Amino acid sequence: MAASQEGRFEVGEDAEFQRLAWRFQNVGFVLLLLFLAAGMLGIFGGGGIFARTTASAGEITIDYDRFARFSTSSELEVTFLPQAPSPHLIFDRRFFDGVDIEKILPAPLAMSEEGSNVHLIFSSVDDGFPMTVKIFYKPHHFGPLHGHVKTNGAGPSFTQFISP
């Protein structure tokens, strides 16, 4: 038994509280390890096996960050069969409203808005070969970020979770 409990030494000890504090520390340390493990797996973006994913529908395949970070660069790669003479992509406007576009490769010839869609029109390419467009952007909200991309027919929808 410690001296304070015997009333000999005024030190303001609280053995019961201290035991709770140690328990909190032990549980907290386990949570800290889980947090780091989630980070290693890519749950908070920035690389890791769960960080990126692909989706495809129709003639479009997209490769994107399933988990990204607020105000940090992310990349969406769209591979599709271009349609001559002017290949184009049609994006759901919600996606463009939620991000700051840094650059698009190859650069589109024109970009226009039509209702709830954003059209990207690219220069003509050889028919029959798939074309890859890379969009680099920074999300400016955190939470889920939804998007949809298509050409003329169907296209994949995607959802990213943006960490604060």
Add this chain to the structure above:
Amino acid sequence: MESILRGLAVYAFLMVIFRISGKRSLAEITTFDFVILLILAETTQQALLGEDYSLINCFLLVATLMTAEVLLSMWKRRHPLVDKILDGVPLILVDNGKLLEDRMQRSRVNKDDILVAAREKHGLERLDQVKYAVLERSGGISIIPRDERA
């Protein structure tokens, strides 16, 4: 508003992390601990400021952190339980010359730490000259020497 929320989030996160890591984490810092402390400061600084290096953002963040400090100290003063939760309680490690091994182990303190504190603060040479050793809320170890005349 965003910078104030960032400031509060970083403040709360650091508080929880330091409570988890225990009192001894940065109480008596070695050279390497000092380097870690600098890296921590640099890392949090980037998260706090983001890409906004304006003076007003700096003023807002400093005001946020200082206000949080003042409000917490007022809260701790009014409510002893909050004070205990945030700052912990002192813990006796040597009781009347006897090492309390279980407490030392849980607090990550060893006999050498106590001897260092005894040497530095009182010039003591041996453990049997220590009457009490207390792990304070600050993480430092205070020593009460035995009364040699007794």
